[in-house]
Amino acid sequence: MNAEASAIRAQPLPGDFAIWIFIFAELTVFGVLFAAYAFARSAHLELFNAAQLGLNRVYGYVNTLLLVTSSYFVARASLSIKAGRSTACGHWLVGALGLGGCFLVVKLAEFHQDFAQGITLSANLFDMFYLSLTFFHFMHVVMGMAILAVVARKAYAGRYSAADHTGVETGGSYWHMVDLVWIILFALVYVIH
Amino acid sequence: MQQVFTKAMARNIFLGGAVFFLAIYLALTYDTWQRIPIRDHADQMTPAVLRGKYLLDTNDCIGCHTINGEGAYFAPELGNVYKRRGPDFIKAWIQSQPTGVPGRRQMPNFHFTPDQLNDLVAYLQWLSNIDTNNWPPNIQG
Amino acid sequence: MKYQSQAVAKPYFIAALALFVGQIVFGLIAGLQYLYGTFLFPELPFDVAHMSHTNLLIVWLLMAFMGAAYFIVPEEAQTELYSPKLALLTFWVFLTAGALTIAAYLFVPYAHLAAITGNAVLPTMGRGYLEQPLPTKIGIVLVALSLLFNVTMTLIKGRKTSINLILVGSLWGLALLFLPAFYFPQDTVKASFGWWWIVHGWVEGDWELILGALLGFILIKMTGVDREIVEKWIYIIVAMTLVSGIVGIGHHYYYTGAPSYWIWLGSIFSALEPLPFMLLIAFSFKMLLARRREHPNKAAMLWAMGTPIMAFLGAGLWGFMITLAPAQYYMHGTNFTAAHGHLAFFGAYAMVSLAIISYAMPLLRGRVANSAAAQRWEMAGFWIMVLSMIGIALALTGAGIVTVVLQRAAADPMPFMQVQDKERVFFWLRELAGVGFFVGLLVYLRSFFISGEYEYAGEMKRALAT
Numbered sequence: 128m129n130a131e132a133s134a135i136r137a138q139p140l141p142g143d144f145a146i147w148i149f150i151f152a153e154l155t156v157f158g159v160l161f162a163a164y165a166f167a168r169s170a171h172l173e174l175f176n177a178a179q180l181g182l183n184r185v186y187g188y189v190n191t192l193l194l195v196t197s198s199y200f201v202a203r204a205s206l207s208i209k210a211g212r213s214t215a216c217g218h219w220l221v222g223a224l225g226l227g228g229c230f231l232v233v234k235l236a237e238f239h240q241d242f243a244q245g246i247t248l249s250a251n252l253f254d255m256f257y258l259s260l261t262f263f264h265f266m267h268v269v270m271g272m273a274i275l276a277v278v279a280r281k282a283y284a285g286r287y288s289a290a291d292h293t294g295v296e297t298g299g300s301y302w303h304m305v306d307l308v309w310i311i312l313f314a315l316v317y318v319i320h
Numbered sequence: 321m322q323q324v325f326t327k328a329m330a331r332n333i334f335l336g337g338a339v340f341f342l343a344i345y346l347a348l349t350y351d352t353w354q355r356i357p358i359r360d361h362a363d364q365m366t367p368a369v370l371r372g373k374y375l376l377d378t379n380d381c382i383g384c385h386t387i388n389g390e391g392a393y394f395a396p397e398l399g400n401v402y403k404r405r406g407p408d409f410i411k412a413w414i415q416s417q418p419t420g421v422p423g424r425r426q427m428p429n430f431h432f433t434p435d436q437l438n439d440l441v442a443y444l445q446w447l448s449n450i451d452t453n454n455w456p457p458n459i460q461g
Numbered sequence: 462m463k464y465q466s467q468a469v470a471k472p473y474f475i476a477a478l479a480l481f482v483g484q485i486v487f488g489l490i491a492g493l494q495y496l497y498g499t500f501l502f503p504e505l506p507f508d509v510a511h512m513s514h515t516n517l518l519i520v521w522l523l524m525a526f527m528g529a530a531y532f533i534v535p536e537e538a539q540t541e542l543y544s545p546k547l548a549l550l551t552f553w554v555f556l557t558a559g560a561l562t563i564a565a566y567l568f569v570p571y572a573h574l575a576a577i578t579g580n581a582v583l584p585t586m587g588r589g590y591l592e593q594p595l596p597t598k599i600g601i602v603l604v605a606l607s608l609l610f611n612v613t614m615t616l617i618k619g620r621k622t623s624i625n626l627i628l629v630g631s632l633w634g635l636a637l638l639f640l641p642a643f644y645f646p647q648d649t650v651k652a653s654f655g656w657w658w659i660v661h662g663w664v665e666g667d668w669e670l671i672l673g674a675l676l677g678f679i680l681i682k683m684t685g686v687d688r689e690i691v692e693k694w695i696y697i698i699v700a701m702t703l704v705s706g707i708v709g710i711g712h713h714y715y716y717t718g719a720p721s722y723w724i725w726l727g728s729i730f731s732a733l734e735p736l737p738f739m740l741l742i743a744f745s746f747k748m749l750l751a752r753r754r755e756h757p758n759k760a761a762m763l764w765a766m767g768t769p770i771m772a773f774l775g776a777g778l779w780g781f782m783i784t785l786a787p788a789q790y791y792m793h794g795t796n797f798t799a800a801h802g803h804l805a806f807f808g809a810y811a812m813v814s815l816a817i818i819s820y821a822m823p824l825l826r827g828r829v830a831n832s833a834a835a836q837r838w839e840m841a842g843f844w845i846m847v848l849s850m851i852g853i854a855l856a857l858t859g860a861g862i863v864t865v866v867l868q869r870a871a872a873d874p875m876p877f878m879q880v881q882d883k884e885r886v887f888f889w890l891r892e893l894a895g896v897g898f899f900v901g902l903l904v905y906l907r908s909f910f911i912s913g914e915y916e917y918a919g920e921m922k923r924a925l926a927t
Contacts, residue, residue: 144325148697149333152704159729167725248351248722255722263344270340327623327689330696337700341707348708348726352654355720360650370647377587377645378575383508388717389794390653391589394495394507396877397794418503425498425878428506430572450650453724455716457791460874 141205142297150304153267157308160263161315164256171252176320178253181244186237187317190230191310194268197226198306201275201299204282211289213282220279220295223302227272234265257316264305264312271305274298359451371436372443379430386461388452394425397461402448404459407441414440462824464535466542471825472552473528474818478906480521480559481811485899487514492895495881495888509566512592516566518806519590520559525814526671527555527608530632532821533678534612537628538619543611551607558600562593584645588656591642598642605636623692624677627699631670638662650718657713664805665709665776669702669737672772672813679765679820680745684752694744698737705733712784716793724786731784735777741769757915758823758830760839760908764816767847771808779804779854791869796884797861804854807846815843815905828914835911842905849901852894860887 140147168175204219238261246254278298281287287295356362376382381398382391388399401410414437418426432440462468491510494500501510535542542548565574571586578594580586585595593601609632616629641658677695681688711727714720745766756762779801783792792798819839823831830836868880875883 143329146329148325152701156704156729156733159732163725163729248348249355249720255725259722259726262347266340266344270336325693327693327696330693330700331623334696334700334703338703338707341704345707345710348722349654352714352719352723353651356648356650356654356718359720360648360718362648365647373647373649374584377584378572378580380508380512380571380587380592382587382589383511383571383592384506386794387649388653390656390717391794392508392511393794393796393799394511420499423497423499425494425507425881426502428503447649450718452716452718453721455790455793457869458871458874460868460876 140300142300143293146297146300150300153304154308157263157311160260161311164260164315167252167256174251175253178251178257179317179320181246181254182257182317183237183240184317186233187313190233191313193226193230193233194306194309197223197230198303200226201302205292205295205299208282208287208292208295209289213285213287216287216292216295217279217282220275220282220298224272224275224279227268227275230268231265231272234261234268238262260312260316264309267305267308271298271302274301361446361449364446364449366442368439368442369446370443372439372441375432375436375440376443384427387447388450389455395427397456398444398447399450399452400448400456400459400461402441402444404461407445410441410444411437462827463539464541466545466548467532467535467821468825469542469545469548469552470528470532470821472549473524473531474822474825476552476556477521477524477528477814477818480517480524482902482906483563484514484517484521485895485902487511487517489892489895489899492888492892496885496892505567508571513563513566515590516592517563518811520555522806522810522814524555525818526632526635527551529671529675529814529817529821530608530612530628532817532825533628533675534615534625535619537622537625537678538615540615540619543614543618547607547611551604551611554600554607555604558597558604562597565594566592583643585643588642588645588652590660591656601639602636605632605639609633609636622688623696624674624681624688627670627677627695628674631667631674634667634670635663638667653717654714654719657710661706661710661713664810665706665734666703668810669706670699672768672809673699673702673741675813675817676741676745676765676768679761679816680748682820683754683756683758683762683765684748685754686748686751690751691748694740694747698740698744701733701737701740705730705736709734709784712786712789715786715789728784728786732781734784735773735781738769738773738777742773745769756830757917757920758820758836760831760836760843761816761819763840763843764812764819767843768809768812768816771812771847771850772805773808774851775801775804775806775808775854779858791865792861795861795864795869796857796887797865800854800857800861803857804850807850822909823914830915831908832911832913832915833920835908835913836915838908838911839905842901842903842908845901845904846898847901849894849897852897853891856887856890856894859890860884863887 200219200223204216204223207213207216207219241258246258248255248258275298278294281294376387376398381387384392384395385398386393387397389397391398405413414427414430414432417429420426487510490501490505491507491514494502494507494510498507531542531548569577571592574594575581575586578596580595583595585598586592591598609629612629612632616625619625638659641655644655646652646655673695677691680686681691707730708726709731711723712731714723714727745768749762749766779797783789783797783801823829831839863884864880867875867883868877
């Protein structure tokens, strides 16, 4: 018990350390992508402002709501397992997975509408960035859901406890990162005009 | 908790990252495959163009030259040579090889027939119309 | 050497070094033709010297990788190789096919070679690095299948270490990535796009995994550091390789007719490609500092430590120089690329091959390490080759700068051949450095002919006396 307590003190970040290296690498890549977006936007301000109007912001608002709520669910899952309630933890995670699934459906519907409107990777620079960034993020949601699904299965199987729940926090940290990136992306690509 | 960063975790990042980026690359490649025929005017690849391309390949032209910057750096760029020199000069040049000028880089004579020269020029013309994002920077290639 | 069957690696390593000599000879000839265009013309036109140079490079590296696999896989799996006989047979098939192909390049005009080998039925010839006629390409696939069968069966019946899994997995990747060589679209832009699946897929993807596995194996053996730590590092490094390198392939798609979005995607991801090489340096020196033993094979350690540094210089630094789209706009298809290619191929793949050969050959010859005298020759060869290759890269970079200034970015651009004339001094420097490299190679090879093994007692006495 003592050894564990000191280990926790020595390790202020929740979850496995590796996921933080991973998250840091992910944030770096997204950071570079966002910087490239900002750079391109400053060089082609009028094009970006005009092309941005082609996006339907309702999709974006709905998706932001979905992801923020799912992050709340994941946080509740973390609290549940800290209280030793494995099943509740699993339920919260399944809830988060459901919301993630809704995000994918909404995003696909939006992509479908985009393609019908003639938004392609080659249409213009803004569309290129919009599609690349949102598709790259879309893939991260899929990845995050795969991680959450594994964690949820383990939670139902009773593999976590109040004392040992690194897995839940690891998966949760990644999911929060996916959520965080979306909020920045949404502000940057859909809102800032 | 001692081993905060395990080998299994590192392996999962490796496998997950590989699959993840492969999926992204495949999606992008699919889109590229739709776009290329538009950018390079694939509809203008006539039988003569294709015959000319086969001649370029089977005589290892990129063993000395570059096509859109790819090949060897021993001899001039061929992607825009049609625009730089024009069809007649190209034919006359190929026929007059090798120059035999002492010390100067030599191009072999490939003994092309007049029809083959026409095919070659047709291919070089098609090449010169590919949308390469304005590369090379100028006519000298 | 712990298992008898590891001995099949020996002919692979010897053949690799012999082909390496051939590669350098053709390199010197091609380099001289830059200065004297009529040299050996028309008997040996530049394109033939060039393709012999590049094809021998690929073949000797493959030889070395295969030898490394036959050496490492049994030792890691802790079992004899599944079939040493098959490995030996494969060696002779590969060597014969390679030699016949080079002979065909030298004595048969390329178009004629295409005509008599069925290129019209399934066109595959006339692409860089893939100049081989159809029968050779099929032969390469068969050789690869034989290797894969042999090492995979060995792996299945033995211990499955991460080093072994990465090595065998990346050999599968190497073979799979060669298959697009049989797909040569008539659309030149598609053909170029697909050509990079092989070339980039190998040298900026799969081969970096092989490099990681070989270096990891050598460092485990030589430093005695805990396997868990080494393997964890290797996984992180190869993860970074693929994360940056897969979409990083876009840096080949800027100006070859592919859509414009590759300019952004390729620049962003390929800019991250030096990271795994930086990690490789950090890893290697961390392992060196954490070593639990002093291995008597100092030469092998030198190669192992030199590899990540030179790989970083060639692949990381020189690669980064030309990878961003605005820079490549002027540098694409110039000797900048040749400089990067030389330093990266040598620094990463030639050097890791020489590292495993340096570690394994003494063991294959029945000793832990060569005599101190032999090692001195080998290490002298190391320094001469490394410094000469840096010289080659600098000279080619100089030539590249002249092309950019006079031809690419000039207000009044000069024609290609006039610019080449202005670069003569750099081509001379390249050729001289090439001769230096050849001397280094001979010095290196000399070390193999100094007999005797490392004498602990004698070396100890000498060390104490000084």
